[in-house]
Amino acid sequence: MVVGIKDTVKLLGIAVIVCCAVLVCTLFLNYHMDLAAIENEIVTEQMRIMYEALLATAKVVCAVSGGCLLMTSVVMLFFYIKHYIDTHKKELGILKALGYGRWQIARHFWVFGISVLTGALAGFGGALLCMPYFYGTQGVDGPLPEIPLRIHPELLLWLVLVPAVVFSGLSILYAGRKLKQPVLRLLKEQGNLSGSIRQSAGKIRIKGEAREGSFLAELRRSTLREKKVLVFFVIFASFCFSAMTQMSFQMNELSSVMMGVMILLIGLVLACTTLFMAITTVVKGNTRTIALMRVMGYSHRDCVRALLGGYRVMGYVGFAIGSVYQYLLLKIMVSVVFEDVAGMPDYSFDVPVMLLSLGAFVVVYEFVMYWYGERIKKTDLKEIMLE
Numbered sequence: 001m002v003v004g005i006k007d008t009v010k011l012l013g014i015a016v017i018v019c020c021a022v023l024v025c026t027l028f029l030n031y032h033m034d035l036a037a038i039e040n041e042i043v044t045e046q047m048r049i050m051y052e053a054l055l056a057t058a059k060v061v062c063a064v065s066g067g068c069l070l071m072t073s074v075v076m077l078f079f080y081i082k083h084y085i086d087t088h089k090k091e092l093g094i095l096k097a098l099g100y101g102r103w104q105i106a107r108h109f110w111v112f113g114i115s116v117l118t119g120a121l122a123g124f125g126g127a128l129l130c131m132p133y134f135y136g137t138q139g140v141d142g143p144l145p146e147i148p149l150r151i152h153p154e155l156l157l158w159l160v161l162v163p164a165v166v167f168s169g170l171s172i173l174y175a176g177r178k179l180k181q182p183v184l185r186l187l188k189e190q191g192n193l194s195g196s197i198r199q200s201a202g203k204i205r206i207k208g209e210a211r212e213g214s215f216l217a218e219l220r221r222s223t224l225r226e227k228k229v230l231v232f233f234v235i236f237a238s239f240c241f242s243a244m245t246q247m248s249f250q251m252n253e254l255s256s257v258m259m260g261v262m263i264l265l266i267g268l269v270l271a272c273t274t275l276f277m278a279i280t281t282v283v284k285g286n287t288r289t290i291a292l293m294r295v296m297g298y299s300h301r302d303c304v305r306a307l308l309g310g311y312r313v314m315g316y317v318g319f320a321i322g323s324v325y326q327y328l329l330l331k332i333m334v335s336v337v338f339e340d341v342a343g344m345p346d347y348s349f350d351v352p353v354m355l356l357s358l359g360a361f362v363v364v365y366e367f368v369m370y371w372y373g374e375r376i377k378k379t380d381l382k383e384i385m386l387e
Contacts, residue, residue: 011112013277014076015119020266021069022123022159025062027134029155030127032058034135034147047143054138056337064329069270072236076277077112077167078174079229083281085178092179093186106176113168120160130262137256216302220310223286233278234311235318238361241271242322243329245357246350250330253345275365279372282307290376304373315365323354 035054042051085092095105128151135149224231244267251260283290286307293303327349334347 011077011080011115013273014073014080015115015122016269016273017069017073017076018116018119018163019123019126020270021066021073022120022163023126023130024069024266025066026124026127026155026159027130028058028061029159030131030150030152031135031138031147032062033152034150037150038145038147041145044143050144053338054144057333060333060337073116073167074170075229075232077116077171079233081109081112081171081174082178085175089186089188093183096179096183096186102179103172103176106172106179109171109175110168112171113164116167117160117164120163124156124160133258137258216298216306219306223282223307224310224314227282227285230278230282231311231314233274234314235321237271237273237275237278238315238318238365239322239325240267240274241361241364242319242357243267243326244270244322245360246323246353247326247330249350249353249356250347254330254334254347272364275368279308279311279368282311283372283375300373300377303376304369307376308369308372312365312369315361319358319361323357 032055035051035058039051042048092105096102131149131151135147138147244263248260248264248267251257251263290303290307293306294300298306330347334345
């Protein structure tokens, strides 16, 4: 067996992102279809303005949120497949040495699509539960007639089944591409950062303590260079936290309390899941590095700063991007989409809300880093050296 069902448990991050994407898209697409069905009942100019604004909102939300989460899911899927192949090179090399072709091996990677199916089903089911409350908050104070709720089964096909099949196909194609390498390269033990650490650290120890700062700085940069996808995930997690928390506070005036709560929960789930996944992968992928640094006399603080310190800057960059993004999105919605809707409040950047969100982000992010720092401290050197 090349890859089993239990291996897909590690794909929780993909399932969560897909769940959020399908939840949002199902709500707004179903509402868009039901809203389009009452077009003949739009008889006044004011009704027409509100009708067009709500249709445009549904399209924008699906395109922006669904598209962003879709691209993130694809990146995360490719990352996990690459990570799986890198950590099972010898087993896969043995299979190729026995005569199995790369596509014979790659076809087993279809099971990675199960995480997408699981997340999509959860998101679709959650949307069905939320629809009665969601419909009750859309345009409730406007001139439109009541919009009857109808469930559209075709959404199950396009938002659940088709994505699962597509992602399974992408998994096979990407795995086949990554397996297009000689058997000897798969069987050969690949070098990692630990080797360069052993060599560089030895030189630095000989030349004196004055060079240790530059070594740790270089190690921090090397960790970021070798884990570019994880840098993206940290930025994405911070982006979600920043954009969604700030946006949720604006929903009381611009939409409804329910919309604000939904945005806040989705943002927190996405941010926490992605951040924990990224930092967990960094720590697990550098256990030998941690062991070597501790054997050579580096302190616990040095280990944490070298491996995790560089991600702190990326986290705050993601927060800044999220702040700008949520402002531009809401400004466009208020100034363009709902420009002609009567009673729509003006929107400007809310500095107090941004500072409140930043304070919460600092607490959450630093707690996560502290928690993983404690995990690094408990790394079992003997167990690692015996591997």
